[in-house]
Amino acid sequence: MRCGAAPAPRPRRELLQKFLDPVCMTDCPLEAQEFRQAGQLLGADALRRLLAAGVDFGLCRSCRSRG
Numbered sequence: 001m002r003c004g005a006a007p008a009p010r011p012r013r014e015l016l017q018k019f020l021d022p023v024c025m026t027d028c029p030l031e032a033q034e035f036r037q038a039g040q041l042l043g044a045d046a047l048r049r050l051l052a053a054g055v056d057f058g059l060c061r062s063c064r065s066r067g
Helices: 027-048 061-066
Strands: 014-020 049-055
Touching: 014 027, 027 049
Parallel strands: 014 049
Antiparallel strands: none
């Protein structure tokens, strides 16, 4: 890069992140299915995007409200 030249643009990255409660039997399985379908719909475009899922016990609000 020449002195004073603008840096080359970086490719745009997007992140879709979801935390699921493995104990949840109501909302989380449906959300996991939607998350998986989103990855499938991205197809080859998924190379520019990052999908990340995590596990967090006790996270599900709908399960806690019934507790």
